Amino acid sequence: MLMGRVAIIGAGMTKFGQLWNQGLVELAVEANMKAIEDSGLDRKQIEALYIGNMSSGLFTRQEHISSLIADSSGLAPIPSTRVEAACASGAVSLRQAYLAVKSGMYDAVIAAGVEKMTDVTSTMSTRILSTASSQDYEASIGATFPGLYAMIARMHMHRFSTSEEQLAMVAVKNHRNALNNPYAHLRKSIKVDDVMNSAKVADPIKLLDCAPISDGAAAVVIASEELARKACDTPVWIEASAQASDSISLHNREDLVSLKASAVAGREAFRQARSSIRDIDCLELHDCFTIAEVLALEDLGFVEKGKGGKLVEEGLTEIGAKIPVNPSGGLKAKGHPIGASGIAQAIEATMQLRGDAFNNTNSQRILTHNVGGSGATAVVHIFGR
Amino acid sequence: MPANIWRRMPSFYSLAGSECMKCSSLYFPASKVCKKCGSQEISERVFEGAGEVVTYTVVRQGFNDDSENEKLVCNSPYIISIVKLMEGPMVTAQMADCEPEEMKIGARVKAVFRKISEEGEEGLIRYGYKFVLA
């Protein structure tokens, strides 16, 4: 069975940040409307809606947001499905939308993601984010989410002499990239010293190693090859969509310094796209903490295990260098409204491949990588033009 | 006592995990299915509690600041560690009676029985394992 290709033909997102005057539904509707408008389709052509969202119930006390958002977007009665995989909810939503079109069931669907995080206190959001880890054996004994990544970071530093400064350089780069991105939450230039001197969260992770807590939504219109060619001059082809699972608890994994799910999803994505790391011009990686970007570079095979910190220090992940990473600013500086992040990565890839990104990298092929929890879910997409 | 705490009492009170009767793989917490060989022939295995620190962190911004539902009995900062048990499995736990300066990767530790948290206004107390330097 060989189905046609699948493309992104429209993209739209809200600004990411503390958006006090917009609720969950307003954010999602804004992104959906912008994506449909960008696609040039009539809204009646959209046949299904997928929404990545981690925890609307805990953040806003609203569940059943699938139909709520479909109806509020003027899209009812089409089927609408909420997809949850913690911080990877967005990319899993994208993948479900991709599969729905790839299967031949639909010609045009929306993959969206949304999170409204700032209506609760920051302590409460720390608690809510920890539901992505084991409640029984991690969170309930006091292991916060930054705490889990901190234990990975300490191990990486111990095994490979990765330095806190090298991790800080990830943050400095991503903040610099976000300066040109009007959608970004943190558009502020920082230095290595600023990261080193920022408040300790969970040693060795400091405040400026962490992605911010953001509100935001993002949406893309996914279409069959036939419709994409008719409706769009610059379709962005989804060349691979791969996903893998692992133990939710760090302590149940054999190796604490690599995310196996990232490696497995990466290999499967390269297999689907019949390509390799040499064919990829630019990366949008899951950098919820600076150590996560280093892990991803290694686990996806762009650098040998243990050498990720060095790669960043040598400037090889800067825009214009060997392999630009997170030209959008990444989760770190663009912001991380959990359910929206995976979709926002796809939007950055779309803009890069159309040539209208805020930091243009002249890329032919882009890989995006979205992680759920401390690595229990990983999703890798490859896009081409 | 809420059922979710009652259910987990064996693993929290005595580090009770499981052993696969087919391939001898060990698990903490207990696993109903062996992830290695798929066998469902599983028996309880209580771990002794001796082990060593694989990695750790000092949590400076914890859950305990304004949570209404569950208060950890220690305030930030507190130390969380992943401990590799002598028998093989690893466990995430709080360290007790220990300062951050005393921690290092590879340190020998042992499990102790301590108060972990108090839930709700009525102060329901949950006990379980923590680790101390051996």
Ligand SMILES: [Zn+2]
């Ligand atoms: Zn077995």
